[in-house]
Amino acid sequence: MFVRQMSYLLALAREKHFTRAAEKCHVTQSTLSAGLKALERELDMRLVLRGPRFIGLTPEGERVVTWASQIISDYESLKQDVAGIRDGLKGTLRLGVIPAAMPAVARLTSPFCAKHPGITVDVFSMTSVEIQAGIDKFELDAGLTYLENEPLSNVRKTPLYRERYFLVTHIDSPLAQSDVVSWKEAVAENLCLLNESMQNRRVLNKLAESLGLKLAPSVTSNSYLAICSHVCAGEWSSIIPHTFSYIFRGCKELALVELTEPRHSQAIGLVVSDRDPLSPLAHALIRCASRLDQDDLFAPALVVAD
Numbered sequence: 001m002f003v004r005q006m007s008y009l010l011a012l013a014r015e016k017h018f019t020r021a022a023e024k025c026h027v028t029q030s031t032l033s034a035g036l037k038a039l040e041r042e043l044d045m046r047l048v049l050r051g052p053r054f055i056g057l058t059p060e061g062e063r064v065v066t067w068a069s070q071i072i073s074d075y076e077s078l079k080q081d082v083a084g085i086r087d088g089l090k091g092t093l094r095l096g097v098i099p100a101a102m103p104a105v106a107r108l109t110s111p112f113c114a115k116h117p118g119i120t121v122d123v124f125s126m127t128s129v130e131i132q133a134g135i136d137k138f139e140l141d142a143g144l145t146y147l148e149n150e151p152l153s154n155v156r157k158t159p160l161y162r163e164r165y166f167l168v169t170h171i172d173s174p175l176a177q178s179d180v181v182s183w184k185e186a187v188a189e190n191l192c193l194l195n196e197s198m199q200n201r202r203v204l205n206k207l208a209e210s211l212g213l214k215l216a217p218s219v220t221s222n223s224y225l226a227i228c229s230h231v232c233a234g235e236w237s238s239i240i241p242h243t244f245s246y247i248f249r250g251c252k253e254l255a256l257v258e259l260t261e262p263r264h265s266q267a268i269g270l271v272v273s274d275r276d277p278l279s280p281l282a283h284a285l286i287r288c289a290s291r292l293d294q295d296d297l298f299a300p301a302l303v304v305a306d
Helices: 002-015 018-025 029-043 059-087 099-104 106-115 128-136 183-187 199-210 224-232 242-248 280-295
Strands: 091-097 119-125 142-146 155-163 165-170 180-182 192-194 219-221 238-241 254-260 266-273
Touching (some): 099 142, 099 155, 128 142, 128 266, 180 183, 192 199, 242 254, 266 280
Parallel strands (some): 091 142
Antiparallel strands (some): 142 266
């Protein structure tokens, strides 16, 4: 009952509305309100500011929400762990993935699902900042993100591959006939790039600055789909992770040329909360990721991390 009451408080904190919170918990509003009052009596403190409508949580309520997230996560992990002994792991793995790693994610989830057919996977496209928040709030089981640039805190890391960079441009561009292209040549192109809210763009900014260059794209977006659309139009070029070669090589009008001077790379890998015990789903994913690294599954199309 105590755990259920905690779930009511979490739902109210997210929805900020008594009726919607009750609907999320599949109970009546009166049941939810009674459960919250029982929780306040149990903890001997006021948690919810009440009025005709939801006003907010007390400072104590905000603190209890933080603990409730961890308690409920641990409770669900306990049930999964014990049930897994008898029937195998079941549940939903919540995986946050930065856009730059999206083309590679199936190389991890495919063998994972084959190994654990009772588990479904929910993949979310997220920034690294959102992945950090999701892990901290126990809303994600794991993330796929950069490991070296703007590294996440309080996480365990499993390297998977190193991201390299290509210039993608129209086949009629003079650079399309080159074996390699320098960063100086690439920066001089009419570029369409991710905007600076995305870590991949910040990685490219730092690299350009280290070479005394400045990226000045004429079009930016937070979506690789938008970048693909503009490059396919023929007026723009872009700098993309090598994993996106699977997508861009499907267009005969485009050419991909590796960027050199220097040949730069960034480590991408799996991150989970640095705590014991790990949730059974996170633990199973780490084991799967470690085997993939050993088997060199990300090569030759991807480069395995050192």
